[in-house]
Amino acid sequence: MNAPILWIGLPFAVGLFILFFMRNRFAAWLGGTIAAILALIALIFPIDTALLVASVSIKISPAIQFFGRSFELNTADGPLLAMIYGLAAFWFFGTEASKTESRFVALGLMIVALLTASIAVEPFLYAALLLEVAAMLVVPLLVPHYQKAGRGVVRFIIYQTLAMPFILFSGWMLAGVEASPGDLGTTIQAGTMLGLGFAFLFAVFPLYNWIPMLMEEAPPYATGFLLWVLPTFTAIFAFGFLDRYAWLRSTPSIADAILFAGVFMVASGGIFAALQRHLGRILGFAAIAETGLLLLVMSLRTSEFTTIAFLTLIPRGLELTVWALALSIIKRKAYTLRFSEVQGLARKYPVAVAAILLAHLSMTGFPLLAGFPSRLALWQGLAVESLTISFWVFVGLLGLLVAAVRTLAVFVMTSSETKWEWNETWTQTIMLVIGMLGLFLLGVFPQAMQPFIASLPTLFEHLGQ
Amino acid sequence: MVLDIVSWVAVVLIFVSATAILISHDWRISLGALAVMYLAAFWLVTRHLPFAMSTVKLITGWMVVAILGMTRLGLGETTQEDTFFPRGIWFRITLMGIVALVSIGAAPRIEDAIPGLGLPVIIGGLLLIGGGVAHLGITSDLLRVTLGLLTVLAGFEIIYAAVESAILVTGLLALVNLGLGILGSYLLVAGSIPLESEEDEA
Numbered sequence: 198m199n200a201p202i203l204w205i206g207l208p209f210a211v212g213l214f215i216l217f218f219m220r221n222r223f224a225a226w227l228g229g230t231i232a233a234i235l236a237l238i239a240l241i242f243p244i245d246t247a248l249l250v251a252s253v254s255i256k257i258s259p260a261i262q263f264f265g266r267s268f269e270l271n272t273a274d275g276p277l278l279a280m281i282y283g284l285a286a287f288w289f290f291g292t293e294a295s296k297t298e299s300r301f302v303a304l305g306l307m308i309v310a311l312l313t314a315s316i317a318v319e320p321f322l323y324a325a326l327l328l329e330v331a332a333m334l335v336v337p338l339l340v341p342h343y344q345k346a347g348r349g350v351v352r353f354i355i356y357q358t359l360a361m362p363f364i365l366f367s368g369w370m371l372a373g374v375e376a377s378p379g380d381l382g383t384t385i386q387a388g389t390m391l392g393l394g395f396a397f398l399f400a401v402f403p404l405y406n407w408i409p410m411l412m413e414e415a416p417p418y419a420t421g422f423l424l425w426v427l428p429t430f431t432a433i434f435a436f437g438f439l440d441r442y443a444w445l446r447s448t449p450s451i452a453d454a455i456l457f458a459g460v461f462m463v464a465s466g467g468i469f470a471a472l473q474r475h476l477g478r479i480l481g482f483a484a485i486a487e488t489g490l491l492l493l494v495m496s497l498r499t500s501e502f503t504t505i506a507f508l509t510l511i512p513r514g515l516e517l518t519v520w521a522l523a524l525s526i527i528k529r530k531a532y533t534l535r536f537s538e539v540q541g542l543a544r545k546y547p548v549a550v551a552a553i554l555l556a557h558l559s560m561t562g563f564p565l566l567a568g569f570p571s572r573l574a575l576w577q578g579l580a581v582e583s584l585t586i587s588f589w590v591f592v593g594l595l596g597l598l599v600a601a602v603r604t605l606a607v608f609v610m611t612s613s614e615t616k617w618e619w620n621e622t623w624t625q626t627i628m629l630v631i632g633m634l635g636l637f638l639l640g641v642f643p644q645a646m647q648p649f650i651a652s653l654p655t656l657f658e659h660l661g662q
Numbered sequence: 663m664v665l666d667i668v669s670w671v672a673v674v675l676i677f678v679s680a681t682a683i684l685i686s687h688d689w690r691i692s693l694g695a696l697a698v699m700y701l702a703a704f705w706l707v708t709r710h711l712p713f714a715m716s717t718v719k720l721i722t723g724w725m726v727v728a729i730l731g732m733t734r735l736g737l738g739e740t741t742q743e744d745t746f747f748p749r750g751i752w753f754r755i756t757l758m759g760i761v762a763l764v765s766i767g768a769a770p771r772i773e774d775a776i777p778g779l780g781l782p783v784i785i786g787g788l789l790l791i792g793g794g795v796a797h798l799g800i801t802s803d804l805l806r807v808t809l810g811l812l813t814v815l816a817g818f819e820i821i822y823a824a825v826e827s828a829i830l831v832t833g834l835l836a837l838v839n840l841g842l843g844i845l846g847s848y849l850l851v852a853g854s855i856p857l858e859s860e861e862d863e864a
Binding site: 263264265266318323326327329330333336337340341342343344345346348350351354355358359361362365366369382383386 | 802810829835837838842849
């Protein structure tokens with residue numbers, strides 16, 4: 198057995214199979230089951246280690262050659278693969294509940310496979326090409342065939358495409374910087390190119406205008422998936438750069454640039470979220486603020502860098518799944534998702550409304566919820582660095598909290614005579630309840646993430662040292 | 663010597679085709695110019711990549727032109743037109759002139775920084791990148807956005823071919839080009855297909 202075939206080839210092939218041969222219900226179950234099995238295999242079977250099961254010796258070999266280049270998944274990648282495919286399974290199982298088209302599962306599996314390939318490919322900077330291909334596969338999810346493409350999706354594809362040349366070229370220049378570290382001109386050029394590339398990929402302020410646009414014009418479940426999957430893999434890709442090039446880690450101006458980009462995103466995302474009257478746009482701005490938090494983590498000069506980063510990434514996946522699923526359910530009743538249309542829905546969709554609020558509060562960093570432990574760790578790191586930065590991060594998170602309170606107020610805005618109803622289906626209720634329990638579980642018992650987080654830092658040899 | 667002359671001819675072709683893509687309101691002329699642009703880009707790429715690998719870029723480019731052309735042909739004449747952005751031909755020609763001046767001005771410095779690229783390759787690449795970015799800046803029409811992105815990518819590929827010759831990269835870049843063509847076609851067609859329920863399809 199071969200790791201790249203198992204975690205890249207197989208899900209891609211299953212995705213193709215579902216795309217051409219399967220319908221909604223079975224697609225969701227097949228895709229979810231495959232992703233869950235792959236997550237379990239990654240958790241149980243270490244890569245490149247021989248295991249004796251009964252009388253059979255099993256070893257998952259780590260590498261495969263493809264067009265003269267290597268795709269390699271090592272032992273250290275196991276927990277990361279388990280995390281990615283575990284969260285992907287939750288997204289795919291939720292497809293049926295969200296009434297999303299079956300091609301979500303098919304394309305989703307292919308996207309996750311391609312993004313896994315971006316972790317595995319050597320030289321690692323070729324990942325930029327795979328990220329671009331994955332971004333292109335997202336577009337059919339965002340624009341159903343019966344709907345005209347809006348401005349958000351066009352901007353999304355433009356920004357993702359422009360990122361690729363910058364990253365590829367900066368990768369080539371970085372090799373030159375490594376060879377002659379004293380050459381300040383090349384260093385600045387390479388740093389600028391790399392910064393621009395990642396600014397497009399991470400949708401750094403002001404390049405994130407496509408996110409709220411997409412949340413208005415595209416299905417929330419597909420957009421939520423995009424907002425989970427691309428920033429997660431982009432972050433891992435960025436960690437790879439920081440890990441490989443010592444001067445990127447040690448140059449203070451680069452850390453400052455990342456820090457200020459993060460602060461801008463958190464503050465502006467939070468403030469804009471507080472001013473919105475559209476549930477989808479609020480999710481969009483919350484996701485922007487959360488990406489800003491990731492950037493802040495990247496700028497921290499602490500040995501706990503990777504731990505805090507993954508402590509942020511794991512709950513992010515769950516929060517976005519629950520939030521996007523609940524929004525999809527609400528959207529079937531109130532198509533535009535504007536405040537004026539969702540007034541009083543707390544009594545008609547109590548589970549979905551509770552899920553939206555819990556996911557929102559978790560992103561705000563509310564105690565006892567999944568987002569809290571990572572926020573706490575981040576506050577500790579930031580408070581040491583700068584109180585001004587901490588203040589602006591506080592303003593951003595306060596903005597998110599205000600948005601949550603406004604959302605709650607709108608949902609319960611109805612006469613007291615209105616009867617309580619339960620309009621969610623059983624599948625929707627079960628999925629949302631599991632998600633909400635997960636949010637509580639990760640908040641109250643953050644050590645549940647320990648098996649992943651303990652070994653994830655080994656992915657990056659030099660980070661956090 | 664002859665090779666250099668042909669390279670400069672390719673640069674002129676690139677300038678003319680990029681300008682045509684930018685100013686033309688007729689999609690047939692735009693796609694024709696894109697096909698010519700891929701031919702000129704192919705020649706510049708052969709200066710650094712083996713002929714077979716360069717051919718991949720040419721064939722892919724022409725496939726993209728065919729995909730977009732067939733899709734656009736199937737849509738018939740549409741009246742979709744940008745109203746917000748400047749549409750005057752002279753504005754666009756001036757824009758392309760500025761791109762050309764910047765490219766010519768920047769090329770010697772890039773040649774100093776990356777010796778061996780060759781001035782025609784640098785100028786050709788920069789013309790396409792600049793032309794593509796200018797195009798993206800003044801349009802929101804789906805076909806034109808696709809053309810702009812393909813133009814930027816073609817320019818980048820010309821320069822990147824000089825520094826990276828891996829087969830996997832060439833293959834993936836071809837995939838990205840094809841993907842953009844298919845995506846452009848999908849977005850052009852999206853919304854023109856009537857909504858069918860699962861029951862209707864069965």
